[in-house]
Amino acid sequence: MKPDSPFREIDPETDRVTVRFGSSELSLPRGENLAGALLVAGVMPFRHTPLSGAPRGPFCMMGACYDCLVEIDGINRQACMLQVTEGLQIERPSINRAIKGAGNA
Amino acid sequence: MHSADLIVIGAGPAGMSAARRAAGSGLSVLLLDEQPTPGGQIYRDVDRASKTRGAILGSDFTDGRALTRGLAHENITHLRGAVVWQIEEATRVNFTRNGKAELAEGRRILLATGALERPMPVPGWTLPGVMTAGAAQIMLKQSDIACERAVLVGSGPLLYLVATQMVRAGVPPLALVETQTKADLARSLRHLGGALRGWPYLLKGLRMLWELRRAGITRHVGASDIAVEGDRNASGVTFRVGGIGHRIACDTVLLHHGVVPNTQAARSIDIPHRWDDAQGCFAPECDEWGRTAVSTVFIAGDGAGIGGARAAALAGEISALEIARDLGRMTEEERDAEARPLRSGLGAERAARPFIDSAYPPYPGALAPADDTIVCRCEEVTAGDIRRTAGLGCLGPNQAKAFVRAGMGPCQGRYCGLSVTRILSDMNGIPPDATGYYRIRPPLKPVTLGEIAALAEHETVEVGK
Numbered sequence: 001m002k003p004d005s006p007f008r009e010i011d012p013e014t015d016r017v018t019v020r021f022g023s024s025e026l027s028l029p030r031g032e033n034l035a036g037a038l039l040v041a042g043v044m045p046f047r048h049t050p051l052s053g054a055p056r057g058p059f060c061m062m063g064a065c066y067d068c069l070v071e072i073d074g075i076n077r078q079a080c081m082l083q084v085t086e087g088l089q090i091e092r093p094s095i096n097r098a099i100k101g102a103g104n105a
Numbered sequence: 106m107h108s109a110d111l112i113v114i115g116a117g118p119a120g121m122s123a124a125r126r127a128a129g130s131g132l133s134v135l136l137l138d139e140q141p142t143p144g145g146q147i148y149r150d151v152d153r154a155s156k157t158r159g160a161i162l163g164s165d166f167t168d169g170r171a172l173t174r175g176l177a178h179e180n181i182t183h184l185r186g187a188v189v190w191q192i193e194e195a196t197r198v199n200f201t202r203n204g205k206a207e208l209a210e211g212r213r214i215l216l217a218t219g220a221l222e223r224p225m226p227v228p229g230w231t232l233p234g235v236m237t238a239g240a241a242q243i244m245l246k247q248s249d250i251a252c253e254r255a256v257l258v259g260s261g262p263l264l265y266l267v268a269t270q271m272v273r274a275g276v277p278p279l280a281l282v283e284t285q286t287k288a289d290l291a292r293s294l295r296h297l298g299g300a301l302r303g304w305p306y307l308l309k310g311l312r313m314l315w316e317l318r319r320a321g322i323t324r325h326v327g328a329s330d331i332a333v334e335g336d337r338n339a340s341g342v343t344f345r346v347g348g349i350g351h352r353i354a355c356d357t358v359l360l361h362h363g364v365v366p367n368t369q370a371a372r373s374i375d376i377p378h379r380w381d382d383a384q385g386c387f388a389p390e391c392d393e394w395g396r397t398a399v400s401t402v403f404i405a406g407d408g409a410g411i412g413g414a415r416a417a418a419l420a421g422e423i424s425a426l427e428i429a430r431d432l433g434r435m436t437e438e439e440r441d442a443e444a445r446p447l448r449s450g451l452g453a454e455r456a457a458r459p460f461i462d463s464a465y466p467p468y469p470g471a472l473a474p475a476d477d478t479i480v481c482r483c484e485e486v487t488a489g490d491i492r493r494t495a496g497l498g499c500l501g502p503n504q505a506k507a508f509v510r511a512g513m514g515p516c517q518g519r520y521c522g523l524s525v526t527r528i529l530s531d532m533n534g535i536p537p538d539a540t541g542y543y544r545i546r547p548p549l550k551p552v553t554l555g556e557i558a559a560l561a562e563h564e565t566v567e568v569g570k
Contacts, residue, residue: 006234006253006356007244010274011157029248036248044338045233051485055337057233059482059520061240062146063139063550064221064367066483066515067231075553081188083141 007039019088021070028084035061035068035079038090046070046079047093069093109135109182111428112198112211114189114370117145118414119406120217121172123421128180130429135209136176137187137200143173145219146239147414150247158249161273165309165414166246172418190548192374195401201552205559213401213428216371217421220364220407223386223467224520225259226474229333230360231482234340238267238361251276252357256342258331259362260285261465262306265313267359272320279355280323282331282344284362284468293464303457325351329470333358362467365523366408372545374399380537383459384411385467386523387542394427395420403428416454419447472527480528481521483514491525495532501541502526515551518543 013029020026021043028037035058038046045055046068058068061080068079071091079090111127113120116138124134136143144151148169159167176183184202191199198209222237229235238257244250251271255278257264268278293300300307317324325346334341334352341354365386368378376397378387388410395403405424406417423444430440474480476489486509494505502518502525505511511525512518518525522543530540 006255008251008253008276010249010251010276011155013249033244033248036244036250039244040250049483049485054231054485055233056231059231059236059240060222061236061243062221064516064519069515076551081139 005040005042005044007036009040017084017086019084019086019090021090022092030084030086032084033061033080034070034082034084034088037084038070038079045092107135107182107184107207107209109133109209109211110432111135111213111215111425112137112209113215113217114138114198115145115217115219115406115408116140116143116176116183117147117217117219117406117417118169118172119219119408119417119421119424120145120215121176121421122418123215123217123405123425124181124183125172125175125178126422126425127428128178130425130434132180132425132429132432132434134181135211136181136183137189137198137209138183138185139188141185143176143183143185144169146243147219148172149243154246155249158246161270162246163270169414188550188552189370190550190552192370192402192547195374195399199547199560201550201556204556206552206556208560212432213403215395215421215424215428216402216404216408217406217417218367218370218408219417220411221367221519222361223363223365224480224522224524225360225362225468225471226478226480226488226521226524227258227331227333227360227468227471228475228478229335229339229358231479231485232333232335232337232339232358234335234338234356235333235358235360238263238359239364241357241359242267242270245270245274252359254279254356255359256280256282256353256355256357257359257361258282258284258328258342258344259360259468261361261363262310262313262461263361263364265310265317267361268322269313269316272316272322277320277322278359280325280353281317282328282342282353283324283326284328284331284470285465286327289466290464293460296460296463299456299458300460302453303455303460306457306461331468331470362471363462363465364407364411366410367519368408368542369517369519369545369549371397371402371404371408372542373547373549374402376402376404378542381410383462385472386411387526387537393423395424396427412451412455412458416451419451419454423447423451472524473531474524474528480524481511481514481518483516483521484510484512486511486521488524488528491528492532495529499529500533500535501529502543503541505529506543512543517545517549 110132
């Protein structure tokens with residue numbers, strides 16, 4: 001866990017699982033909100049915008065803003081709408097694919 | 106395919122209370138909600154909250170358990186993690202659950218989709234480390250996570266609530282930067298009569314302010330020229346109070362200047378909306394039972410106009426009564442008799458609202474952002490870009506969208522729509538109602554082709570009975 005994250009679990013969950021974010025291995029609390037768990041683990045930014053490449057991280061935490069998009073199994077998903085499960089393989093969405101699976105019709 | 110008398114979309118206070126009341130009247134109810142547990146945002150994950158967390162968040166939060174308990178009724182089927190992306194023919198609902206699309210048919214539909222934070226475009230608001238105050242509260246409610254070295258920025262009771270909860274959690278904010286002014290307070294005093302009728306809310310407000318003072322939290326009131334500084338992350342907030350510039354170094358910035366109805370689902374089926382000047386937002390047109398111009402579709406709770414959690418729960422029940430009458434489960438007299446105490450409760454809940462709305466108006470600097478401030482977060486469109494479209498003759502948001510892509514990103518305008526309407530309205534001198542809003546089209550949430558492919562014709566599942 002990176003010590004410089006400004007997000008802190010008040011009462012750390014002891015039941016933890018291992019997930020991968022890019023090349024790093026993280027120990028996250030099982031069943032907790034994925035976006036929140038990644039923030040506590042010091043992950044930031046979550047993605048870069050497809051236009052200017054600006055860094056972004058969770059903003060609304062309720063599935064409305066799409067700034068917490070991460071790539072799981074090749075699909076861009078909202079981290080704030082997912083729960084931590086064992087063995088998740090998470091990637092930062094590559095910029096030119098950043099709206100794949102999350103674009104407007 | 107699922108089939109029910111009533112499909113309720115959203116398991117917040119309005120949706121939960123409506124589901125229970127309708128079920129109690131003999132209707133089969135299918136409750137669809139995106140989250141893994143019921144509660145909506147206000148009662149997020151309330152069933153799982155520990156005793157300590159309950160103490161931090163207070164009884165206004167843990168009270169939500171009465172509503173989640175009410176869902177244990179044989180006529181209610183609650184599908185968790187159900188993301189609604191389309192409503193068809195005003196009776197059919199498409200949603201995705203566990204990676205598969207599903208279809209539900211209901212004789213009536215109740216939209217209980219709640220509220221969103223009012224967009225607060227200030228310089229730097231897209232930086233990592235900047236979140237809504239609601240987001241900070243959601244993390245505290247659901248995951249026991251606190252934001253350290255935080256500054257709360259904006260106006261409204263939620264700022265005080267989040268601040269006091271952070272104090273109780275042992276992670277107090279560095280400061281509050283509040284945008285309401287003494288003139289706002291003076292204007293709000295003409296609503297004092299209503300405020301006194303809604304005295305429990307006033308008392309709660311005073312208690313929170315007292316708690317913040319006792320904790321030594323600095324409040325900068327009447328702030329303007331607010332900007333978030335930072336390169337890769339938020340590193341500070343700058344603002345002016347009474348002509349004097351301030352800078353607070355921090356790691357997180359929590360923005361809030363009110364909440365607005367989440368109208369995406371209602372707009373996607375062309376329910377008419379009107380501009381509410383007092384609340385500075387669009388709200389769907391509903392009658393006193395929450396019925397819309399689409400006769401099979403009702404709306405209850407903050408999605409119909411901001412009133413708060415308790416008002417939402419009462420409105421949900423009121424809609425459920427009319428739906429039960431409509432489907433022949435009760436007479437008009439029975440409906441009216443049962444609705445009477447609910448309506449009187451609703452009146453009391455709403456009494457303090459005009460006072461709160463005028464004492465804590467939206468931050469003017471975010472309603473008319475500087476030209477270089479990003480308004481559409483997804484497509485990185487600035488306020489100046491929108492103003493230039495007005496110069497090119499764009500009268501409404503849909504034209505502006507075609508010119509500069511504002512509202513075309515994944516959030517589908519949720520966090521820029523009101524800003525774009527307001528900027529065009531100001532530029533063109535045309536009221537917001539005539540300026541209009543984005544045309545919202547399905548899918549309301551992203552859905553993959555694979556998920557749709559899984560939408561095979563299934564045997565009809567009768568819900569509830």
